[in-house]
Amino acid sequence: xxxxxxxKSVMEKVQQRNPGETEFFQAVSEVLESLEPxxxxxxxxxxxxIIERITEPDRIIKxxxxxxxxxxxxxxxxxxxxxxxxAIGPYKGGLRFHPSVWEGTLKFLGFEQIFKNSxxxxxxxxxKGGSDFDPKGKSDMEVLRFCQAFMTxxxxxxxxxxxxxxxxxxxxxxxxxxxYGQYLRIRGSSESGVLTGKGISFGGSLARTEATGYGLCYFxxxxxxxxxxSFKDQTVVISGSGNVAQYALVKATELGAKxxxxxxSNGYIVDKDGVDFETVKQIKQVKxxxxxxxxxxxxxxxxxxxxxxxxxxxxxxALPCATQNELDEESAKILVKNGCTVVSEGANMPSTxxxxxxxxxxxxxxxxxxxxxxxxxxxxxLEMRQNSERTSWTFERVDEKLKGIMENIYAKSAAAAKxxxxxxxxxxxxNIAGFQKVADAMLAEGIF
Ligand code: NDP
Numbered sequence: 001x002x003x004x005x006x007x008k009s010v011m012e013k014v015q016q017r018n019p020g021e022t023e024f025f026q027a028v029s030e031v032l033e034s035l036e037p038x039x040x041x042x043x044x045x046x047x048x049x050i051i052e053r054i055t056e057p058d059r060i061i062k063x064x065x066x067x068x069x070x071x072x073x074x075x076x077x078x079x080x081x082x083x084x085x086x087a088i089g090p091y092k093g094g095l096r097f098h099p100s101v102w103e104g105t106l107k108f109l110g111f112e113q114i115f116k117n118s119x120x121x122x123x124x125x126x127x128k129g130g131s132d133f134d135p136k137g138k139s140d141m142e143v144l145r146f147c148q149a150f151m152t153x154x155x156x157x158x159x160x161x162x163x164x165x166x167x168x169x170x171x172x173x174x175x176x177x178x179x180y181g182q183y184l185r186i187r188g189s190s191e192s193g194v195l196t197g198k199g200i201s202f203g204g205s206l207a208r209t210e211a212t213g214y215g216l217c218y219f220x221x222x223x224x225x226x227x228x229x230s231f232k233d234q235t236v237v238i239s240g241s242g243n244v245a246q247y248a249l250v251k252a253t254e255l256g257a258k259x260x261x262x263x264x265s266n267g268y269i270v271d272k273d274g275v276d277f278e279t280v281k282q283i284k285q286v287k288x289x290x291x292x293x294x295x296x297x298x299x300x301x302x303x304x305x306x307x308x309x310x311x312x313x314x315x316x317x318a319l320p321c322a323t324q325n326e327l328d329e330e331s332a333k334i335l336v337k338n339g340c341t342v343v344s345e346g347a348n349m350p351s352t353x354x355x356x357x358x359x360x361x362x363x364x365x366x367x368x369x370x371x372x373x374x375x376x377x378x379x380x381x382l383e384m385r386q387n388s389e390r391t392s393w394t395f396e397r398v399d400e401k402l403k404g405i406m407e408n409i410y411a412k413s414a415a416a417a418k419x420x421x422x423x424x425x426x427x428x429x430x431n432i433a434g435f436q437k438v439a440d441a442m443l444a445e446g447i448f
Contacts, residue, residue: 002338006039007032010051016054021104023324026353027111028055035430037420042439048447050439057110058083058091060103061157065131067149070139078102081157081165082128084110087307089163091127092117092377094168097175099134106130108324109168109348113377115434116370119409120378127163135170147178154179155186157281167197169323172243173209177202180376193387196380200392205383207398208376213346214249215321215375216367218406219297221255221428223367223426226402226414229342232256237315238275239263239307240322241284241291244346244373248319250277252433259309264324265290268310271301314338317339321346329354336362360425371413371430378405417434 002008014028023201034049039045055414061081067076069186083091093113096106106128114126133146158165167176171210174438183194188369192203200206207214217231224230234257238245249259258274267276269291279297283289292303307322311331320327324347327335335343343359344367345351351359379402386392408431416436417429 023108086125089123089368091163096130097170151182212376217251245321319349401422
């Protein structure tokens with residue numbers, strides 16, 4: 001509940017102006033609640049309308065995407081780019097291709113991205129985009145034609161110093177390659193810094209594929225160590241089986257934990273011997289199959305229908321890595337009852353507001369998404385840097401920098417939580433630390 005009158009009035013305006021955008025309200029109200037002590041200490045933010053401005057996107061681009069399917073039928077989807085805030089650098093944030101995508105989803109994701117990008121300490125603003133196109137079940141040629149049609153409009157709104165999209169749900173290396181190819185064709189100049197998550201042969205960065213999952217584990221490891229714990233011999237439950245989940249599995253295993261679950265939107269697997277990454281890679285990256293197929297080579301593992309059940313599997317550490325609001329209060333209570341003491345978010349806003357409150361009230365070590373999953377965007381910025389230097393760093397160099405950035409995000413968030421009287425509350429700490437840099441830049445840049 002927001003108590004401060006100024007913040008309350010901003011929240012009411014956000015709700016009036018953006019009817020029905022519940023995920024966006026959820027993201028904004030969490031940040032505004034955290035900012036109460038900050039606006040009280042810094043009246044200049046209210047005097048300069050910083051909160052009103054930071055909750056309103058700079059612009060939203062919305063367009064028709066017409067493409068031809070394999071049956072020669074014309075299909076229509078909607079494309080979007082939400083350019084939320086560029087006070088500290090070019091807009092940066094992924095593209096999501098999923099049937100559930102609409103303006104409200106992308107506004108929540110773009111808003112979160114402002115603070116996440118600021119927390120990395122790198123000069124990147126917040127944005128997000130995507131389409132209600134569903135790549136699942138489409139042929140390679142259909143995905144290619146869709147990506148070309150999407151970029152044919154998007155290209156005029158982006159650029160290496162303007163707005164630099166990357167991947168997200170439904171947008172991986174294949175899609176980024178097709179999107180970049182079309183940008184190159186239209187612009188006729190090799191501006192590799194316009195997209196990140198590219199293939200290594202055309203300007204991609206080593207370790208970008210691994211970065212969000214690895215970064216999540218580096219952040220979680222820093223949080224564990226600060227509390228006298230570690231990943232060693234811990235049982236870990238991970239949801240999702242996409243990019244973030246797969247590389248969280250690899251790094252948590254490398255750090256000594258046993259990861260026993262993965263899921264998709266149909267169901268989840270439990271492998272008490274520890275989930276085998278090479279099998280998952282074959283299913284998800286090569287065959288583009290379903291997680292259920294894991295049992296074909298691991299008959300001792302179990303498969304259960306329904307993705308929510310993954311939270312009923314007893315564990316020490318839970319890493320939600322699928323999608324927003326996948327972990328509700330009921331699941332939070334089951335996790336805690338079964339002995340889970342650490343939750344760290346790989347997906348964006350995977351825990352509902354009630355679940356987050358339950359974790360904080362029960363002294364669970366809780367790593368909020370905008371801090372814990374910032375490793376992907378941080379490494380994207382390192383990719384932009386390599387592109388502008390026309391060079392390519394080693395895997396080790398990128399990975400080392402990623403680790404340093406994640407440890408720093410933990411330290412910054414923990415320090416802000418302590419400074420504002422709630423030590424250990426990283427939700428508060430990450431929101432405040434992320435906000436202040438952007439707010440100060442907006443103050444210095446004047447009102448627009
Ligand atoms: P992928 O598309 O690679 O994988 C998404 C995974 O989540 C799949 O297993 C998918 O299952 C599952 N999933 C998606 N939607 C739902 C749903 N509605 N219910 C249940 N499961 C679902 O995406 P990523 O791994 O890249 O992204 C996962 C999360 O991490 C997202 O929240 C994203 O915003 C966030 N993130 C990603 C970053 C990145 O670098 N990729 C960076 C920072 C955050 P199915 O195949 O059945 O749809």
